[in-house]
Amino acid sequence: MRVLIAPDGFGGTLTAPEAAGALRDGWLRAAPGDDLRTCPLSDGGPGFLETLRASLGGGLVAVTVRSPLGEPVPAALLLVEGADGARTAYVESSHAVGLPLVPPGRRDPTRTTSYGVGELIRAAVGTGARRVVVGLGGSATNDGGAGMLAALGVGAPDGVLTRGGGGLGGVTADDLVALADVRAGLRDVDLVAATDVDVPLLGLHGASAGFAPQKGATPEQAQELERALGHFAHAAVGALADVVRPDLLAGARTASPVTRLTAQPGAGAAGGLGFGLALLGARLVPGSALVADAVDLTRRIADVDLVVTGEGTFDWQSLHGKVVAAVAERALGVAVPTIVVAGQVTVGRRELAAAGITAAYAVAEGPGEVAAALADPAGTLARRAERVARTWSR
Incomplete structure (x- = not known):
């Protein structure tokens, strides 16, 4: 058999x-x-790089990034050269935000940050890669990718975006003024989010209600995170203005830009990192399917x-x-x-x-x-x- x-x-x-x-x-x-x-x-979570390297080959590049608690941790990129000479950089977000990086007694998704994922993406773009694939899953964070955006130049390096999901209810337009410019700076990079789940950002099966308790949140904190992510989503989409506004003349969906980005499958992956990457223009694809194709x-x-x-x-x-x-x-x-x-x-x-x-x-x-x-x-x-x-x- x-x-x-x-x-x-x-x-x-x-x-x-x-x-x-x-x-x-x-x-x-x-x-x-x-x-x-x-x-x-792998589905995009832990083991993403190891699985892809076994099939695609390529070389690992060591980097150091911030953990969910802001402490330095080792991480890696996988660089693969295509037949046409174009370079793809694969990033495993759990290297920077994985749940094992936070001791059980310190797990609190209202405070943990995805800043290190932004550092990984910045390092990947710095290699000259024309395609950057970010595997999402197994995170200790629930900040909608706010910390990641801060590491890429949105807001102050130690501002409200870096302080975890619990503080996102206080985000203002001033905190996101650079978002459109950061997105424009990545327009020549094919940014892909390989998500481990197909859930939306908000709602019963979203990042906060569905997964925050696994990361140490109490029921009250999960509700707080849901409200904070909703506020952040409206503020972030508003900061992009016409960039993500539907084109009704072209027959696009009539849903609001906020709904389209928060409800898309995978937006809630890794504590909302899928949504944060979508703000940067990333395509969201199932990580399990991407790996299955690769092998x-x-x-x-x-x-x-x-x-x-x-x-x-x-x-x-x-x-x-x-x-x-x-x-x-x-x-x-x-x-x-x-x-x-x-x-x-x-x-x-x-x-x-x-x-x-x-x-x-x-x-x-x-x-x-x-x-x-x-x-x-x-x-x-x-x-x-x-x-x-x-x-x-x-």
């Missing part, structure tokens, strides 16, 4: 290559005769009998632009079944069927098993894969 193992990372416990290796090892214990191929994936995933799936994918927690977010959904969509297109092995599974059978997933298996099915999985993530994942293989292998 030919099996493609194509997981994402497992939520800070295993990288995608480590997860793929554990799944492979466990499967082979039960089915040593199977032909197993591994293809670690030629559809061709790989078409050459096997079964696909095994997975991630740390398989929940509602997984069906909104994550790796699992991207794998299932491509496998469905070539009539290959997909199964999911995840740390925890909270998606029901109806949602599985709608996503084109045949079955899902949890490594940890109770509180005691969660503790065991965290203590030995690779071992417990391999043991679960061994049991799954007994069901699926011929």
Whole structure:
């Protein structure tokens, strides 16, 4: 039996290559005769550069940027030369704003900043890259990209834009006066935001309500962040004026510029970094699809009998632009079944069927098993894969 193992990372416990290796090892214990191929994936979050480099090659450039707390941290760019000589710079935003950069006791998305992402983009443009692709996901921030904009020259370097999402309710037109000029300065760069989820900036499934609690926000703080992001969005779009105003004579949508930018899929990714990049003229694309294209995933799936994918927690977010959904969509297109092995599974059978997933298996099915999985993530994942293989292998 030919099996493609194509997981994402497992939520800070295993990288995608480590997860793929554990799944492979466990499967082979039960089915040593199977032909197993591994293809670690990413959705734009942690592991984005590592996954792309394995397929595209290129060279890493070390840089130092600010963390979400304003402290210096190491980061990297991936530079890839195209056949036409044009250079693409890939940026992993989690190098600058990743949740592991903030100790649990200091996690507060009302204060953390995305300033370091702006420093990464500035360094990428400085290499002469004509295309800059920013992977979004796994952030500790919820500032709508305000800090990133400050690092690129919008507002004062230590002004209100750098102080986290909680202070954005006090943003004024003066703080954003340079936004149009910064956007114009990037017009010769093809700026792409590879988003890990397809959610909007605001609303029930937006950056604040959907994700801020995971970053340390209380329910009251999440509501505060929602209000602050809404104010910031109106002020920022207003600062761009005619640049983002719909052209009614050309048949453009009649929605307001604010609604068009805040509601687009991916605007809420990485605490609203998708929205901040959209303000700069970036195209928002699903990160999982961008990586899948880079590794030629559809061709790989078409050459096997079964696909095994997975991630740390398989929940509602997984069906909104994550790796699992991207794998299932491509496998469905070539009539290959997909199964999911995840740390925890909270998606029901109806949602599985709608996503084109045949079955899902949890490594940890109770509180005691969660503790065991965290203590030995690779071992417990391999043991679960061994049991799954007994069901699926011929």
